[in-house]
Amino acid sequence: MDLSLYPPNAELVDGRLTLGGCQVADVAEEFGTPAYLVDAAGLRQRALDFQEALASRHPRSQVLFASKSFPTPSVMGLIADTGCGLDVAGLGELLAAERTGVDPSRVVLHGNAKSDAEIAKAIEMRIGYIVVDNLDDVARISQQATEPVPVLLRVSPAVDAETNPAMATGHDASKFGIPSHQITDAIERIRRESMLDLRGLHAHVGSQILNVDQFEQAIASLAQLERFDVYDVGGGLGIRYIPSDVAPTVDEYTQRLVGAVHRHLGTDVELLIEPGRSMVGPNGLTVYRVATVKRGVRTHVAVDGGMADNLEVSLYGQPFDPSIIDKTGRVEICDVVGRHCESGDTFVAGHELVEPEVGDLLVIPATGAYTFTMSNNYNGALRPPVVFCEDGRARVAVRRETYEELLGRDVRKSSS
Numbered sequence: 195m196d197l198s199l200y201p202p203n204a205e206l207v208d209g210r211l212t213l214g215g216c217q218v219a220d221v222a223e224e225f226g227t228p229a230y231l232v233d234a235a236g237l238r239q240r241a242l243d244f245q246e247a248l249a250s251r252h253p254r255s256q257v258l259f260a261s262k263s264f265p266t267p268s269v270m271g272l273i274a275d276t277g278c279g280l281d282v283a284g285l286g287e288l289l290a291a292e293r294t295g296v297d298p299s300r301v302v303l304h305g306n307a308k309s310d311a312e313i314a315k316a317i318e319m320r321i322g323y324i325v326v327d328n329l330d331d332v333a334r335i336s337q338q339a340t341e342p343v344p345v346l347l348r349v350s351p352a353v354d355a356e357t358n359p360a361m362a363t364g365h366d367a368s369k370f371g372i373p374s375h376q377i378t379d380a381i382e383r384i385r386r387e388s389m390l391d392l393r394g395l396h397a398h399v400g401s402q403i404l405n406v407d408q409f410e411q412a413i414a415s416l417a418q419l420e421r422f423d424v425y426d427v428g429g430g431l432g433i434r435y436i437p438s439d440v441a442p443t444v445d446e447y448t449q450r451l452v453g454a455v456h457r458h459l460g461t462d463v464e465l466l467i468e469p470g471r472s473m474v475g476p477n478g479l480t481v482y483r484v485a486t487v488k489r490g491v492r493t494h495v496a497v498d499g500g501m502a503d504n505l506e507v508s509l510y511g512q513p514f515d516p517s518i519i520d521k522t523g524r525v526e527i528c529d530v531v532g533r534h535c536e537s538g539d540t541f542v543a544g545h546e547l548v549e550p551e552v553g554d555l556l557v558i559p560a561t562g563a564y565t566f567t568m569s570n571n572y573n574g575a576l577r578p579p580v581v582f583c584e585d586g587r588a589r590v591a592v593r594r595e596t597y598e599e600l601l602g603r604d605v606r607k608s609s610s
């Protein structure tokens with residue numbers, strides 16, 4: 195089993211997979227499957243690595259964790275406790291950020307359709323910046339503010355990112371930000387409002403970006419505009435999902451990014467970055483149990499989860515690299531599928547697994563980002579727990595949903 199896609203504290207001990215010193219099989223037994231497992235020490239270290247790599251090259255900087263990639267106070271708080279700030283989109287994420295106890299001045303609010311309630315809460319908390327995405331935001335902030343609110347303006351860097359179209363956000367036709375030909379007017383419009391204090395610009399190219407040139411292009415495009423004191427260049431750094439993927443390291447990424455900022459925008463600006471996928475993705479794995487093995491035209495190995503706990507395949511066609519753990523044997527070519535009523539609920543087709551049998555544990559690495567985020571109740575699935583594995587101890591960070599919670603929002607009373 196190749197552990198290069200696994201979190202840094204994953205090991206094979208006597209042929210058995212461990213994470214943070216915990217046997218994955220024991221964790222699966224204690225907390226059930228499917229379950230999201232997080233390498234807590236690995237994640238903390240990753241957050242520190244990002245900050246060190248950025249600050250050593252550009253001291254006036256901040257790493258903001260993009261909460262949307264794992265929006266729960268336990269994970270956001272673990273990262274914020276290392277010194278990172280938090281980027282949030284939506285009132286729920288803002289409230290989660292508040293619960294972590296992070297210094298509000300290190301919080302940035304996004305959203306292409308912000309509500310009055312979100313803006314009111316952001317103003318009340320005195321967060322670092324509200325990112326203005328459209329002119330309606332300008333009106334909403336003006337109406338609610340009683341003193342000037344620090345804002346950034348999200349602009350299109352006009353970069354067609356080399357990623358799945360659903361993850362490309364930096365082009366002029368994107369629903370996010372102000373398209374290039376309207377930026378100058380939007381800046382003027384904001385400056386006419388006494389309750390908005392425009393400090394800088396924000397641009398986000400997209401997600402799962404493996405070619406760092408694209409970040410450099412975005413920065414060069416920001417330099418076509420007038421100069422500001424603050425630049426938030428978003429997140430987007432891609433990660434390895436399958437063995438053939440090649441992803442830039444945090445060092446390569448920050449070196450190229452800061453180089454471009456210094457060349458195009460100056461050496462004394464405040465520089466913010468918002469990594470999400472690249473922060474949590476490599477530090478999480480999902481553990482399932484094999485529910486059925488059907489040997490027909492193809493061999494379908496179905497696990498006890500699927501698109502309810504991982505929408506990345508259906509949404510972005512993301513390939514994954516599942517393995518059956520803790521056993522050796524003959525390799526078989528299988529389709530690894532989920533338990534939901536969609537043919538598209540397939541993790542991977544034509545994949546090598548070791549002699550799959552009902553009851554085996556199957557693990558998918560690199561599932562730390564956007565899986566918990568988009569978990570859902572398809573076919574009445576209960577959303578899985580999040581378990582931190584560290585120093586030989588497994589502790590629950592988010593417990594599994596219950597059937598009472600699943601049915602609790604519907605008002606129909608039981609007929610029995």
Ligand SMILES: Cc1ncc(COP(=O)(O)O)c(C=O)c1O
Nearest residue numbers: 260398401429430468469470471
């Ligand atoms: C504004 C903004 N910042 C940061 C991110 C995080 O991106 P990623 O998870 O790819 O690092 C996103 C996600 O698309 C985003 O929209």
